[in-house]
Amino acid sequence: MTSQSTANTPTPDQIRRAPKVLLHDHLDGGLRPATVVDLARESGYPHLPDTDPGKLGLWFREAADSGSLERYLETFSHTVGVMQTRSALVRVARECAEDLAADGVVYAEVRYAPEQHLEGGLGLEEVVEAVNEGFREGERLARAAGHRIRVGALLTAMRHAARSLEIAELANRHRDLGVVGFDIAGAEAGFPPTRHLDAFEYLKRENNHFTIHAGEAFGLPSIWQALQWCGADRLGHGVRIIDDIEVGPDGEVRLGRLASYVRDKRVPLELCPSSNLQTGAAASYAEHPIGLLRRLHFRATVNTDNRLMSGTSMSREFERLVEVFGYTLDDMQWFSVNAMKSAFIPFDERLAMINDVVKPGYAELKSEWLFQQTASTSGSAESAG
Ligand SMILES: O=c1[nH]cnc2c1ncn2[C@H]1C[C@H](O)[C@@H](CO)O1
Numbered sequence: 056m057t058s059q060s061t062a063n064t065p066t067p068d069q070i071r072r073a074p075k076v077l078l079h080d081h082l083d084g085g086l087r088p089a090t091v092v093d094l095a096r097e098s099g100y101p102h103l104p105d106t107d108p109g110k111l112g113l114w115f116r117e118a119a120d121s122g123s124l125e126r127y128l129e130t131f132s133h134t135v136g137v138m139q140t141r142s143a144l145v146r147v148a149r150e151c152a153e154d155l156a157a158d159g160v161v162y163a164e165v166r167y168a169p170e171q172h173l174e175g176g177l178g179l180e181e182v183v184e185a186v187n188e189g190f191r192e193g194e195r196l197a198r199a200a201g202h203r204i205r206v207g208a209l210l211t212a213m214r215h216a217a218r219s220l221e222i223a224e225l226a227n228r229h230r231d232l233g234v235v236g237f238d239i240a241g242a243e244a245g246f247p248p249t250r251h252l253d254a255f256e257y258l259k260r261e262n263n264h265f266t267i268h269a270g271e272a273f274g275l276p277s278i279w280q281a282l283q284w285c286g287a288d289r290l291g292h293g294v295r296i297i298d299d300i301e302v303g304p305d306g307e308v309r310l311g312r313l314a315s316y317v318r319d320k321r322v323p324l325e326l327c328p329s330s331n332l333q334t335g336a337a338a339s340y341a342e343h344p345i346g347l348l349r350r351l352h353f354r355a356t357v358n359t360d361n362r363l364m365s366g367t368s369m370s371r372e373f374e375r376l377v378e379v380f381g382y383t384l385d386d387m388q389w390f391s392v393n394a395m396k397s398a399f400i401p402f403d404e405r406l407a408m409i410n411d412v413v414k415p416g417y418a419e420l421k422s423e424w425l426f427q428q429t430a431s432t433s434g435s436a437e438s439a440g
């Protein structure tokens with residue numbers, strides 16, 4: 056007999072159809088391999104390690120599988136290298152929205168660093184306008200294909216560079232025009248978030264939103280600075296908060312002051328399990344702190360980080376979580392509502408997304424078992440005469 060609890064374990068098809076919310080995805084980490092090849096050919100970019108899309112996709116996954124964030128980041132020279140013209144940026148952003156929508160993502164915040172796309176002569180404003188145009192086109196095409204998605208951009212400043220205030224100002228100028236917030240990214244060790252205090256203080260004065268990559272390659276001091284010095288609204292990764300959580304031999308859990316603060320204040324953690332395995336921030340999926348953080352009711356969210364480098368998607372991340380932690384549709388809904396609550400769009404829009412899109416989507420999936428059972432019962436009744 057089918058019970059609700061077993062039927063509540065989602066199938067791969069249900070995982071794909073479930074409404075998912077993505078807060079941490081890099082535009083330059085999510086290109087289709089075939090698009091990288093096309094764009095390299097069109098622009099004459101000569102450095103691609105392979106021009107066969109299948110082999111190139113594999114190359115990205117293997118090269119990113121280095122165990123170090125620094126080496127992981129080296130792979131971006133090829134994607135950024137082919138994203139230097141207006142048409143390339145429009146195409147990459149359009150395909151990003153289409154791919155996420157086809158994967159069942161209903162809301163996404165996608166980030167990129169405008170300062171990395173100026174080599175072909177574009178200005179910062181032109182970069183932002185091209186990406187926004189691509190997202191809007193992608194949303195329209197997705198809708199025509201039967202999917203609904205809304206994509207907001209986050210503008211990233213590179214933490215080793217010195218343009219963060221300028222990029223924060225750029226984000227602020229475009230805030231009602233498709234840009235929903237700001238971020239800093241890049242190698243963490245040696246580049247503390249406090250180097251960019253002027254950018255964060257500017258954004259706070261402007262009542263704007265920002266997240267900071269922190270607690271990925273570097274531990275608690277980075278998280279502490281991001282929150283208590285810089286005032287981040289969310290933590291990009293934040294997975295190393297686990298270093299401030301002690302689980303005793305009897306299973307008793309003790310939170311340190313910083314972990315308590317993060318949980319008490321409902322600080323959103325943009326967790327990216329597959330990416331963490333590649334950069335060495337977690338040893339295996341089963342050992343990934345997301346299991347404990349979910350049990351302890353941190354404001355945990357599930358994210359892809361870089362779909363190309365990790366060969367992943369939101370559905371794939373959830374498939375692995377279901378496999379390893381036995382998560383159900385209720386868990387998926389919990390992560391998705393957490394993410395939607397933590398988005399940078401206005402409160403009324405977040406609430407409407409939760410109540411009118413996310414929850415009804417899960418309710419629909421959770422009710423499917425009822426009809427399957429009816430179908431099989433009536434079938435056996437008929438055959439029994
Ligand atoms: O996981 C990451 N940690 C730090 N920086 C990252 C990560 N993934 C991508 N980046 C960098 C490389 C990209 O070129 C940049 C902007 O998207 O952000």
Ligand SMILES: [Zn+2]
Binds near residue numbers: 079360
């Ligand atoms: Zn990231």
